[in-house]
Amino acid sequence: MLYVELFLQGLIQGSIYALVAVGLTLVYGLLRILHIAHAGLFTLGGYIGVLVTDATGSLALALLVAAVTVGLLGMALYRVCYEPILNKPPFVALIASIGLFIAMEEIYRIVFGPYGLSYQAPPLQDSVVLWGMHLTQAELAVMGGGVVVIAVLALLAEKTRAGTAWKATVTDPQMAQSFGIDTVRVRYLNFFIGSALAACAGVMVALMNNLVEPTMGSVPSYKALAIIVLGGLGDVRGTLIAALALGVIEAFGTIYLGDLMDRDAIAFAFLIVVLMIRPQGLLGRKA
């Protein structure tokens, strides 16, 4: 029973990681930027979710508002912050992004206060029994929603024109442009989708914990970086698998390695071991 419980907990956590990480990997695949500020958008999604749900009573509306607002903000972030420094050495964008993320967390703290917000009447808290386990509807929604959304995204990338345009832009921007693909639009769309997904993840995590804090994005942010590296940078399917795997490994690790190191350290120990054996990531192909 313990195994099943740990496994399910791992999958729930892994689904959250996946929702955050997929946006990061989309950005990395396209622009080779480690977009750490992405997690700041995730936190903002959580705040919007709580505020809109409390004001209107509708979780669906909250998800929609969070996704659209944060998606647009993601596009603005690209335009204002990243586009001007794309041709600088890679650490420039990385450090700029870290700076942006720290500043965002501080702004949330100053605007919304340091102690965080909770839902007045959190929806989806009813208990569901699955394989003898008591889960809340919110937890199930996270798990199901995360996997479905990312699977659909992976499918879209394979089967649709927009997906083809995206992949072409990733592989060779100049070639894509010469085939008439508007690569700038692809980038904006990329930021919109990735940021909107992060916002949805923020709403759902806020629901699961019934709390949004300014620093809510920190841990997912660093973990998501580990995940996109494990998944083979820029690979949506690999990111999904790596996220779920990391969630499960953490769940088991805290039981069996808990005396030696904490949860975060387990995740990064796993990352380091994998990278030393396979520098291209868990599923990445050799460059």
Next chain:
Amino acid sequence: MLDAYHISLLTVMGISVTFALSLNLITGFCGQISLGHAAFLGIGAYGAALLSKAGLPVPLGLAAGALLAGAIGAVVGLTSLRVRHDFLAITTMGVGFLFLGIVRQQDALGGEMGVSGFPGTGLDKEGFMVLVLAVAAATAAFSLYLKKSWLGFAFDAVAEDEDTARLLGVDVARFKLAAFAMGCAIAGLAGGLYAHNVRFIDPDSFGFVESITVLSMVVIGGIGSVWGVIVAAAGLSVLPLWIQFIEDYKLLIYGGLLFAVMRFSPGGLAGAVAAVARRGRTEP
């Protein structure tokens, strides 16, 4: 004579300058990014504190902490031989979290509570300040010398293009490991001094924010520029102490500065000064 306030200010400054210069050696000179450098400050601090608690004389404790940090740094440097650039950034960030996660769970290392009550240096505040400033000055002198030496010359090549450096006979792996070993050992020394200055250490003093803070000192000063890094480290370390209201907004300012410098002057202070000097020369 200096009052107690300014003595503590200068002490904090000296430790920050030493710490920032140690990262500059790795990231600035040798071009290897590290997002987990605070771990080595921590290793030095824990080494010095626990060893002096165990009865070792303070100077030996400081030296042992530095050596331990250098040795572990060389091991972490091994990862830079396997992965580069973005992957290295994430890996070193992971090393930082690994350090915190291990220290937190070990009662022998003080766990969440940290370590306190270890014997002091025996120096008064002023004497300790002189020691710290002497270490900072020695680190600065060493950095300036290194930059002029053939090691600095080869580091320039490794930082710019590893593959070509190899074709000119530079054994890139050994040079990278040397950079990590030296930089981490100096960080460890700074950590030992930090422990003896604050007289209390806990895992949170060596977290990701500290790693980013020291990186911001190097970046804002100008990656690779010894003088730029000294100015930035000295300024950023005491800014919050000088202007009390900043403490509450310290992180916002760090974050904003990091972003603004990268966005508008990726060469940092040193880059901006050089650009102004160039403009001055070309204008009549």
Next chain:
Amino acid sequence: MTALLEARDVTVRFGGVTAIDGVSFAMEPGELLGLIGPNGAGKTTMMRAITGVVTPDQGTVVLAGRDLKGLGTAARIRRGLGLSQQLVRPFRDMTVLDNVALAAGHAKTAGPWGALARVDRSAERDRARDLLDRVGIADVADAWPGNLPLGFLKRLEVARALALDPQLLLLDEPLAGLNQIEAGQLADTIVDLNRQGLSIVLIEHNLGEVLRICTRIVVLDNGRRIGMGEPRAVMADPVVRAAYLGEGGGHAAA
């Protein structure tokens, strides 16, 4: 006399593709050996197997009687190889002079601790100036490589390789991208270096210049050696002619 460089049955595969397939050749000290072949023949892969950038799946490379197996690139450079790369890669943050001086200081950069103990660069800079003079670009010694045209950078690559005091100089398409006059001049410089006693392997697409200056050639096609010997005789071989003409014939204009 033992061979200076010997490739014995070298095979390199990338995934399912065999880039070079059982190639053997040897060169004597003092030779100017041309290694030629149509696009995709395996020339650059052969070069990389010699410098240790790729590891052969089979066969060995021997330099002056010593098997190079297991040695990294830097170690091979220290055993007497000098390479000028096809795509120029100068250090853009150093002057032209310092690019060469760093190579000339290879004894001082053998290890980090030895390098830390040494500061003086004047001897290496003097030597670098001589070498820049030898390849004909002494007047840009203090310029930054980013501002120089390709012809200069190609010569800088050669000067850097010479500064390593190599027993054997490997030149990977030094003439590529140069106009006819520049190519001819650099080819003359290469002949001069060879006359002064330096052994050179020249990998080149410019067949005209290769036939003009090389003492012997090795021809690769589809990863196999299809010819070896005195240039005119080899080019008269129908198999070699077919390989070149089959690729479009343009190269055989020599």
